[in-house]
Amino acid sequence: xxxxxxxxxxxxxxxxxxxxxxxxxxxxxxxxxxxxxxxxxxxxxxxxxxxxxxxxxxxxxxxxxxxxxxxxxxxxxxxxxxxxxxxxxxxxxxxxxxxxxxxxxxxxxxxxxxxxxxxxxxxxxxxxxxxxxxxxxxxxxxxxxxxxxxxxxxxxxxxxxxxxxxxxxxxxxxxxxxxxxxxxxxxxxxxxxxxxxxxxxxxxxxxxxxxxxxxxxxxxxxxxxxxxxxxxxxxxxxxxxxxxxxxxxxxxxxxxxxxxxxxxxxxxxxxxxxxxxxxxxxxxxxxxxxxxxxxxxxxxxxxxxxxxxxxxxxxxxxxxxxxxxxxxxxxxxxxxxxxxxxxxxxxxxxxxxxxxxxxxxxxxxxxxxxxxxxxxxxxxxxxxxxxxxxxxxxxxxxxxxxxxxxxxxxxxxxxxxxxxxxxxxxxxxxxxxxxxxxxxxxxxxxxxxxxxxxxxxxxxxxxxxxxxxxxxxxxxxxxxxxxxxxx
Numbered sequence: 298x299x300x301x302x303x304x305x306x307x308x309x310x311x312x313x314x315x316x317x318x319x320x321x322x323x324x325x326x327x328x329x330x331x332x333x334x335x336x337x338x339x340x341x342x343x344x345x346x347x348x349x350x351x352x353x354x355x356x357x358x359x360x361x362x363x364x365x366x367x368x369x370x371x372x373x374x375x376x377x378x379x380x381x382x383x384x385x386x387x388x389x390x391x392x393x394x395x396x397x398x399x400x401x402x403x404x405x406x407x408x409x410x411x412x413x414x415x416x417x418x419x420x421x422x423x424x425x426x427x428x429x430x431x432x433x434x435x436x437x438x439x440x441x442x443x444x445x446x447x448x449x450x451x452x453x454x455x456x457x458x459x460x461x462x463x464x465x466x467x468x469x470x471x472x473x474x475x476x477x478x479x480x481x482x483x484x485x486x487x488x489x490x491x492x493x494x495x496x497x498x499x500x501x502x503x504x505x506x507x508x509x510x511x512x513x514x515x516x517x518x519x520x521x522x523x524x525x526x527x528x529x530x531x532x533x534x535x536x537x538x539x540x541x542x543x544x545x546x547x548x549x550x551x552x553x554x555x556x557x558x559x560x561x562x563x564x565x566x567x568x569x570x571x572x573x574x575x576x577x578x579x580x581x582x583x584x585x586x587x588x589x590x591x592x593x594x595x596x597x598x599x600x601x602x603x604x605x606x607x608x609x610x611x612x613x614x615x616x617x618x619x620x621x622x623x624x625x626x627x628x629x630x631x632x633x634x635x636x637x638x639x640x641x642x643x644x645x646x647x648x649x650x651x652x653x654x655x656x657x658x659x660x661x662x663x664x665x666x667x668x669x670x671x672x673x674x675x676x677x678x679x680x681x682x683x684x685x686x687x688x689x690x691x692x693x694x695x696x697x698x699x700x701x702x703x704x705x706x707x708x709x710x711x712x713x714x715x716x717x718x719x720x721x722x723x724x725x726x727x728x729x730x731x732x733x734x735x736x737x738x739x740x741x742x743x744x745x746x747x748x749x750x751x752x753x754x755x756x757x758x759x760x761x762x763x764x765x766x767x768x769x770x771x772x773x774x775x776x777x778x779x780x781x782x783x784x
Contacts, residue, residue, distance in 0.1 A: 311339055316740055319343075321422040321439075322752050328722055328743055336733060341726045343719050343747065345584035355705040360386050360696045361480055367692070367707075368474055371753055373417065375474050376410035376465055377685035377710075380547075381692040384681030386480035388568070389696050391673025398667030399482035405658045406468035406477055407547050407683070408651045413461025414686035415603075415648040418751045419509065419641060420454020426745045427516055427641065432738025450512065453505040457648070460495075460502050464655065467491045482670030492659055499656050503617075506649040510621050513642040517628065526728075528637035528721040528746040531556035533589065533599035534609050535713065537567070537684050542611030544650065546684040552609055553589065553599065558633050561589075567682035570691055576708065584715050587708055598716035601688025602750065603643035608633055615657075618650035637721050637749040644751070685710045687751050711752045721746040 310333075317327035331340040351370055355363055364382040368375035380403055387395055395403075425438040428447060436442075444451040462472045467487055469475025477483055517524040533556060537549035551565035551573060565573050575590040575597075589597035599605075608626065613619040625642060628634060658664065681692040688710030695704040711718075725746045730739050770779040 314735060314740075316743060319744055319747055321425075321744070321748055326747075326752070328747070330726060330730070330735075332735075336731070336735070338726045338731045341719075341723045341743075342581060343715075343722055345582045345715075352705045352707055355694075355702050358702050359700050360389060360694065360702055361700075363694070363702060363705075364478055364480065365474070365476055370709075372473055374410065374414055374685055374687070374753055376406055376469065377683060377690050378692070379469070379475070380407055380478055381681040381683045381685075381690050382694075383478035383480060384548075384683060385679035385692045385694050386681075386696075387482075388679030388681070389676050389694070390481045391676055392481045392671045393673070394671075395482050396668045396671050397663045398486060399669060399671075401658060401661050401663040402468050402483045402485075402487060403478055404547050405487070405655065405664065406465060408654045408658070409461045409464025409468065411461075411546055411686050412648055412651040412655070413458045413465065414751075415644050415651070416454050416457035416461065416509075418686070418748075419513075419644055419648075420451065420458075422751075423641060423748050424450065424454070426741070426748070431742050431745050432736070435737055435741075438741075453508060457502060457505055457509070460498055461651075464495065467495070479670065481672050482668075484669065486666065486669070487664040489665060492664060495655075496659050499652070499659070503649075503652050503656070506645070506652045507617065510642075510645045510649055513645045514624070517639075517642060524638045525636050527742075528724045528749065529635055530720050530724055531633075531635050532717055532720070533561065533597070534605035534633070535599045535601050536606040536609045536689055537682065538610050539614075540564075543614045544606060544610040544612070545614075546606075546647075546651075548683070551682075551689075554609055554633070556633065556635070558608075567691075568680050570680065570682060570708075571693075574691075574708065582715070585708075585712055586715050587713050588716070599713065600717045601710055601713040602640065602686075603647050604634070604637075604640045605688065606684060607643040607646055613646070613650050615650050615653035617653060618646055621646045621649060637746055640749045640751070687711055687753055688713050709753065711750070714750050714752065718747055718750050718752065721749070 311331040314330045314332060315327055319326045319328060326343060326345050328341065328343050330338055332338055351367060355366065358366065364379050364386065367382045368379040370378050387393060421440045424443050425440065428443060429438055440451065465475060466472045469477030477485060534554045536552060537545060538552045539545040539549050551562065551567060551570060552560065553562040555561050562573060573590060574587050577586040577588065577594045579586060586594065588594045589599065607622055613622045625634065625646060678695050683690050690710050691708040693706040694702055697703050722743050725742050729742045733739060769777060772778055
C-alpha cells in the first residue's frame with residue numbers, strides 16, 4: 298500500500314518542489330516533492346506545519362470550561378469538538394446517560410453541524426475541481442467561478458449550509474463557538490417558534506440534498522475511469538456504528554473492517570479506544586500517525602470519514618439515504634470502494650441522511666421540554682467519541698479532585714487519515730506527475746487528492762517533546778537587540 302519511492306536516500310542531490318500552502322482546506326499544510334534530473338519523483342510528503350498546543354494549555358483549566366475552549370480549534374467544525382468534550386465530561390460527572398431532552402438537542406446540533414460542513418466542503422471547496430477539471434484555469438477554479446457558471450448549484454450549497462448554521466445557532470446560541478452543551482447535558486431547549494421555522498425549510502432542504510447526491514453520482518458515471526482510479530489504494534476502515542450496526546454519527550461502538558470488507562473488530566466500547574488505537578510521531582509533521590495497535594504502524598493504518606462510515610455500517614437508518622447507500626455499495630461490484638474521490642459521493646449521502654434525521658428530531662417533544670442536566674458518581678477520567686464531519690473524533694481527559702484537567706489527548710478525524718492522505722499524494726504523484734514537467738494543473742492533482750479527505754489541518758496538529766523556539770527582540774528601526782533560542 299506504500300509508494301516504493303517514499304524515502305529519498307540522498308535528498309541533497311534532488312530538486313525540491315513545494316506546494317505551500319495547500320489551498321481550499323481548513324488550516325495550513327504543505328506538500329514537498331523531491332525529483333531527480335529526469336523529473337522522476339523520489340519522495341512525496343504531506344507536512345502539517347502549524348502548531349496549536351491545545352492539549353497542553355487545557356491542563357490546569359476547570360473541566361466545565363473545556364467544552365467551550367476546545368471548539369476554538371476550528372471555525373468550521375467547532376460543534377464536533379464542543380460535543381466530544383461535553384460527552385467526555387458527562388463521564389467525569391458520572392452521567393453516561395444524559396436526559397432525553399439533552400440528547401435530542403445535542404443530536405440536532407450535531408446533525409446540523411454535519412450538514413453545514415458537508416455542504417461547505419462539497420460546494421465551496423471541492424466543486425470547482427469536480428465541475429471544471431483539475432487542470433482548468435486557476436482563476437476560474439473557485440466558488441466565484443462556480444457561481445458564475447453553475448448558479449443553481451452554488452445556490453443550493455449556500456442555502457444548505459445556511460440551514461445547518463441556523464440549527465447550530467438555535468441549539469447552541471451562536472453559529473460559531475456556541476455554548477449549548479455543558480457537562481451532564483445542555484443549557485437551553487428549543488422553542489416552538491424556532492422549531493416551526495426550521496420545519497418550514499425542511500422540504501426544500503431535503504430536495505436539495507437529494508440533488509447533491511445526484512450531482513456526485515453523475516460525476517462518477519460521466520468519468521468512471523477517473524473516479525475509480527484517482528488516488529486509489531486499499532485500506533482498513535474505522536468508524537462508530539450503532540449497537541445494531543446502523544450508521545450513527547453521535548454515539549455508538551467502534552468497528553473496523555479490513556480492505557476486503559471483513560470485520561476485524563466490532564462492538565468496541567468507545568471508553569476502551571486506547572486498546573484498539575496507538576499513535577506514532579514522525580519528525581517531519583506536527584500531525585501524529587494513528588494505527589491499529591494489534592497490527593502495528595506499517596500494516597495497521599486506516600481511513601475514517603464518509604467513505605468509511607457509509608461502508609462500515611450495515612444500514613443507514615433513514616429511507617432516502619439508505620437507498621443511496623445501496624447504490625454506492627453496488628458501484629463497488631462486490632468489493633469495497635477505495636477510490637479517494639468516492640469520499641465526495643459518500644459525503645453527500647451522509648448530508649441527505651442528516652436532513653432526514655433533522656426532520657425526525659424536529660418533531661420530537663423532547664426538544665421543547667424536559668430536564669436539561671443530570672449527574673452521577675464523580676469519575677477521574679472521561680472519554681468522548683463522536684463522528685465529526687471528517688471522521689471519528691476522540692477526546693480523552695483526566696480530571697483531578699480539584700476539578701482541574703490534568704491530562705488531555707485529542708485524536709481528531711484528520712489525524713486518523715494522516716497516513717491515508719500521504720498514500721493519496723504518493724499515488725497521484727506516481728500516476729500523474731512522475732517524469733513530467735510540473736505545471737500548476739498537475740500540482741493541483743495532488744491538492745485534489747488531499748481535498749477529497751476534507752482535512753481540518755488546524756484541528757490535527759500535535760507535538761511531543763519540546764518544540765524548537767526562537768524569540769527575537771527587534772527595535773523600531775529594525776536592529777536586533779537580543780535573541781534567545783531553544784532547540
